[in-house]
Amino acid sequence: MTTGEITPDAEVTGEDAYELDRKRVAQILFALDRDDREALVELMEPLHPADIADLLEQINAFDRGRLIRLYDQEFDGDILSELDESIREEVIAALNPQVLADAVRDLDSDDVVDLLEDLEEPQQVAILGALEDSDRVAIEQSLAYPENSAGRLMQREVVTAPEHWTVGQAIDHMREAEELPEQFYHVVIVDPRMHPVGQVTLGRLMSSRRTKPLIEILEETFQVIPAAQDEEDVAYAFNQYHLISAPVVDEDGRLVGAITIDDAMAVLDEEHEEDILRLAGVGEGSLSDNVSETTKQRFPWLAVNLVTAIFASLVIAQFEATIAQFVALAVLMPIVASMGGNAGTQSLTVAVRALATRDLTGSNVWRVIRREVLVGLINGAIFALVMGVIGVVWFGTPMLGVVIAAAMVINLVVAGLAGTVIPVILDRIGVDPALASGAFVTTVTDVVGFFAFLGLAGAILL
Numbered sequence: 001m002t003t004g005e006i007t008p009d010a011e012v013t014g015e016d017a018y019e020l021d022r023k024r025v026a027q028i029l030f031a032l033d034r035d036d037r038e039a040l041v042e043l044m045e046p047l048h049p050a051d052i053a054d055l056l057e058q059i060n061a062f063d064r065g066r067l068i069r070l071y072d073q074e075f076d077g078d079i080l081s082e083l084d085e086s087i088r089e090e091v092i093a094a095l096n097p098q099v100l101a102d103a104v105r106d107l108d109s110d111d112v113v114d115l116l117e118d119l120e121e122p123q124q125v126a127i128l129g130a131l132e133d134s135d136r137v138a139i140e141q142s143l144a145y146p147e148n149s150a151g152r153l154m155q156r157e158v159v160t161a162p163e164h165w166t167v168g169q170a171i172d173h174m175r176e177a178e179e180l181p182e183q184f185y186h187v188v189i190v191d192p193r194m195h196p197v198g199q200v201t202l203g204r205l206m207s208s209r210r211t212k213p214l215i216e217i218l219e220e221t222f223q224v225i226p227a228a229q230d231e232e233d234v235a236y237a238f239n240q241y242h243l244i245s246a247p248v249v250d251e252d253g254r255l256v257g258a259i260t261i262d263d264a265m266a267v268l269d270e271e272h273e274e275d276i277l278r279l280a281g282v283g284e285g286s287l288s289d290n291v292s293e294t295t296k297q298r299f300p301w302l303a304v305n306l307v308t309a310i311f312a313s314l315v316i317a318q319f320e321a322t323i324a325q326f327v328a329l330a331v332l333m334p335i336v337a338s339m340g341g342n343a344g345t346q347s348l349t350v351a352v353r354a355l356a357t358r359d360l361t362g363s364n365v366w367r368v369i370r371r372e373v374l375v376g377l378i379n380g381a382i383f384a385l386v387m388g389v390i391g392v393v394w395f396g397t398p399m400l401g402v403v404i405a406a407a408m409v410i411n412l413v414v415a416g417l418a419g420t421v422i423p424v425i426l427d428r429i430g431v432d433p434a435l436a437s438g439a440f441v442t443t444v445t446d447v448v449g450f451f452a453f454l455g456l457a458g459a460i461l462l
Contacts, residue, residue, distance in 0.1 A: 024043060024047075025055065025058070025059070027039075027043055028040060028043050028044065028055070028067070029059070029063060031043060031070075032063060032066045032067055032070060035070065037070050037071075040067070040070055040071060041071070041074055044071060044074065045074075049076050049078035049079045049081075049082050050082045052076075052079050052082075053079050053082035053083045053084070055067075056068075056079075056083065056087065056091060057083070057084050057087060061090065064087070064090070064091070064094070065094050068091060068094040068095060069094065072095075072096060072099055073096075073099055075095060075099050075103055076103060076106070077102075077103035077104055077105070077106040077107040077111070078106075078107070078111075079103075080092070080103060080104075080107070080111075080115055081107060081111040081114060081115060085118045086293075088115070088118060088119075089118070089119055089120070089123065092119065092123055092127075093123070097126065097130075100126070100127065100130065101127075101130030102130075104127050104130055104131065105130065105131065105132075105135075108155045108157060108181065108182060108183075109135070109138055109139055109142060109155050109156040109157060109257075110142075110153060110154060110155035110156075110257075110259075110263060111155075112127070112131070112135075112139050113139060113142045113143060113152055114152075115127065116128070116139070116143065117143075117147070117152065128140070138156040139156075141156075141256075142154070142156065142257070145227055145228065146228060148230060148231045148232075149227065149228055149229060149230060149231060150225045150226065150227050150228070150229045150230075150231060150234050150248050150259060151227035151228065151248065151256070151257075152231070153231050153234060153259055153263055153264075153267065154225075154227070154248040154256070154257030154258060154259045154263075155181065155257055155258060155259070155260070155263075156256070156257045157179075157180075157181035157184075157257075157258075158181070158184075158188055158247065158255065158257060158258045159174065159177075159180060159181065159184055159186075159187050159188065160187065160188045160189075160190050160194075160255065161173065161187050161188070161189055161190070161200075161214055162189075162190065162191075162192070163189050163190065163191055163197055163198075163214065163215050164213075164215075165213075165214050166210060166211055166212060166213055166214065167205060167208045167209065167210050167211070167212045167213075167214060167217070168210030168211065170187055170200075170205060170214060171205065171206075171210070174187075183260060183262070184202075184245065184258070184260070185201065185202060185244045185245045185260065185261075186199040186200060186201055186202070186219070186244070186245050186258075187199065187200045187202070187205060187214070188247045188255060188258065189214055189215065189218065190255055193254065194254045194255050195249070195253045195254060195255070196224055196247040196249065196255050197215075197218075198215070198218035198219065198222055199218065199219050199222060199245075199247065200214055200217055200218060200219060201219055201244075204217045204219070205217070221241060221242070221243065223237055223241060223243055223246045224246065224247055224248075224249055224253075225237070225246050225247065225248045225249070225259060226248075226249060226251075227248050227249065227250050227251075227256055227257075228251075231267045232267065232271060234246075234259060234264055234267065235264045235265070235267040235268040235271065236268075236357075236358060237264075238259075238261055238264035238265070238268075239264075239265075239268060243261065243264070244260070244261050245258055245259065245260045245261065246258065246259055271356065272356070304439045305439065305442070308439055308442060308443040308446070309446075311443060311446075311447065312337070312443070312446035312447055312450060315446075315447050315450045315451050315454075316333075316450050316454065318454075319450075319454035319455070319457075319458060322454055322457055322458040322461075323454070325461075326400070326457060326461055328391075328394075328395045328397070328400060329453070329454065329457050332387075332391065332400075332404055332453070333449075333450060333453050333454065335387065335404070336404065336407045336408055336411055336449040336450070336452070336453045337411070337445065337446050337449040337450060339383060339408060339411065339412060339449075340411035340412060340414065340415045340445035340446070340448065340449040341415070341441075341442055341445045341446065341449075343376055343379065343411075343412045343415035343416060343419070343445070344415035344416075344418055344419040344441040344442070344444070344445045345419070345438070345441070346419065347372045347375075347376075347415065347416050347418075347419025347420050348419040348420075348422070348423060348437050348438065348441050350372075350419075350420075351368070351372075351419060351420045351423045351424065351433070351437075352423050352433050352434050352437060354368070355423060355424070355427050355433055356434070360424070365420075365424055368420055369417065369420050369421060372416035372417065372419060372420045373413055373416050373417050374416075375416055376412040376413040376414070376415055376416030376417070377409065377412070377413050377416075379412055380408050380409035380410070380411070380412030380413055381409055383408050383412070384404075384405035384406070384408040384409045385405065387401070387404045387405055387408055388401035388402060388404065388405035389401065391403075391404045391405075397461075399460055399461055400457075400461065402460065403453065403456045403457045403460055403461065404453065406452070406456055407449065407452040407453035407456055410448065410452040411445060411448055411449040411452055411453075414444065414445065414448045415441075415444075415445045418440070418441050418444040418445065419437075419441050422437050422440045422441055422444070423437040426440075
């Protein structure tokens with residue numbers, strides 16, 4: 001059999017990398033068509049779990065089911081944790097129960113919790129039943145914490161040491177331990193009541209003399225995360241204070257787990273992705289969603305956009321007589337609204353991003369608003385001059401150039417103001433600014449743009 005074997009250590013970049021992926025997918029689908037398990041395993045073996053997850057997301061549901069059944073016993077638990085939530089349940093349902101049990105046992109507790117959060121109860125029960133009693137109890141305790149909290153994000157596996165130990169005792173303890181977390185960066189130092197008092201990096205631990213007390217080499221940056229803290233706040237703390245890992249404590253301050261930087265940054269990435277999607281009014285959809293799901297996600301905000309467009313049209317309707325006398329107004333007024341909409345979106349994007357990263361606060365909000373208004377004024381003046389000249393040259397009416405120039409200045413100033421103020425107000429009243437700001441800003445710039453342009457035209461040209 002010839003499958004055009006690809007060596008895993010081949011160096012590829014740019015378009016070659018794309019060709020490699022395309023060819024490998026074609027070869028995998030060819031192996032599925034021939035029901036050739038040996039060729040499939042050979043093709044999949046060099047792939048990282050994240051790449052296999054991407055593959056499962058890219059192919060259709062029929063091929064996905066065939067691949068899972070044929071790949072079967074080689075299926076790794078890390079693939080499940082990398083899968084998009086939209087198809088994770090489908091993949092789990094297609095897996096052999098024993099394969100699923102083995103795959104889940106290999107995962108860290110935080111990955112198992114992440115896996116279980118989005119599953120239906122029957123599948124949750126099946127996965128929990130595949131775990132050892134101690135692991136199941138730990139997972140159930142994590143699931144008892146509020147959704148999107150540090151307690152859900154943390155892993156239960158933590159390396160600890162009493163505060164009176166030396167470096168040598170800690171090293172010997174880790175060497176003799178039957179199991180250690182797959183990834184950890186610190187040894188958490190605890191008092192007799194299991195309250196974390198500090199942590200030691202593995203680098204400091206390995207570079208210190210065996211007789212050195214652990215308490216003398218504690219890391220300077222030490223943050224304790226309450227289990228009930230929102231995961232967004234956790235991600236912010238990791239990003240703000242450059243944390244690698246941090247212990248998680250319960251209400252009594254006792255150590256219950258730890259959060260590592262990979263999980264915190266995953267939350268940060270999800271939040272940024274969510275903000276981008278919401279700014280576009282497409283919810284939290286993915287490429288794996290079917291037509292009906294995608295339609296349901298996008299319909300509400302298209303409906304909102306229709307309502308705002310009708311509102312803007314009502315403003316235009318008030319100036320029918322003016323437009324009837326000066327047809328040039330109908331040609332030029334979309335330009336005013338479009339420029340205002342784009343300027344508003346620019347200010348809105350900056351404001352929403354600053355709110356998400358907590359750079360925009362009560363102490364600097366007025367300075368930012370003044371800056372955006374001045375930017376709108378300057379840009380408005382520049383484009384007003386350009387459009388004023390175009391209006392005169394195109395239609396031969398000097399006052400028409402004055403009208404569109406003045407309207408342009410007004411709308412760009414209002415756009416800068418609305419693009420900053422609206423998301424700040426929404427954030428203050430507890431509404432997600434990324435989700436709702438766009439519709440409000442567009443409405444304001446359309447209404448102000450049309451009203452300013454047509455109102456000035458009616459006052460000056462008639």
